[in-house]
Amino acid sequence: MLLYMSSSHEETPSTPLHSVSVAGVVVREDGRVLTIRRADNGTWEPPGGVLELSESPEDGVRREVYEETGIKVHVERLTGVYKHTSRAIVALVFRCRPEGGHEELSDESTAVEWLTPDEITHCMREVFAVRVTDALTASDPHVRSHDGRKVISTGT
Incomplete structure (x- = not known):
């Protein structure tokens, strides 16, 4: 008997789903960088979050x-793509410059500071x-790829 059709269904591997986030490295003329201390975990990071389905990456960063x-920005250019390997998050990071507004806390931040590059390497x-x-x-x-704490691979 020749079987060319099967009544059993072979499971197709699921398509990996990734979340896309954006972040802005906002640099003032004096070289200081806009940072936030996150309300949920207390870590210092560049401001950013999940990209909404209906918006462009640049609009999402803004x-x-x-x-x-509370700072309005001009998006200058994409500076990196970073994949969190265990959480399936791809982050697009853009260099920006401030265009107005003033520092304000949000539900997501407990501090908003302009840090020097040296301060950033010590607190982030x-x-x-x-x-x-x-x-x-x-x-x-x-x-680059990372595991949430350390960079595990680098590219150009």
Whole structure:
């Protein structure tokens, strides 16, 4: 008997789903960088969050930075793409410059500060400090993966 059809259904591997987030490395003329201390975990990070389905990455950065800090920004360029391997989050990081507004706390931040690059390397976890460093120094976007704490691979 030749079987060419089967009544059993072979399970198809599920398509990986990733969340896309955006963050803005906002740099003032004096070289200080806009940062927030997150309300949920107390860590210092560049402002950012989940990209909404209906918005462009640049619009998402403008929205997230304003919502979390009260600062309006001009998005200059993409500086990096970062993948959190265990949580399936891809973060697009953009270098920005401030265009107005004033520092305000939000439900998501317990502090909003303009830090120097040296202060950033001391108070941010590696996975966030490297994003700021990349935005300050690189002319081409970096592509990196991390496990939530440490960078595990680097690209250009």
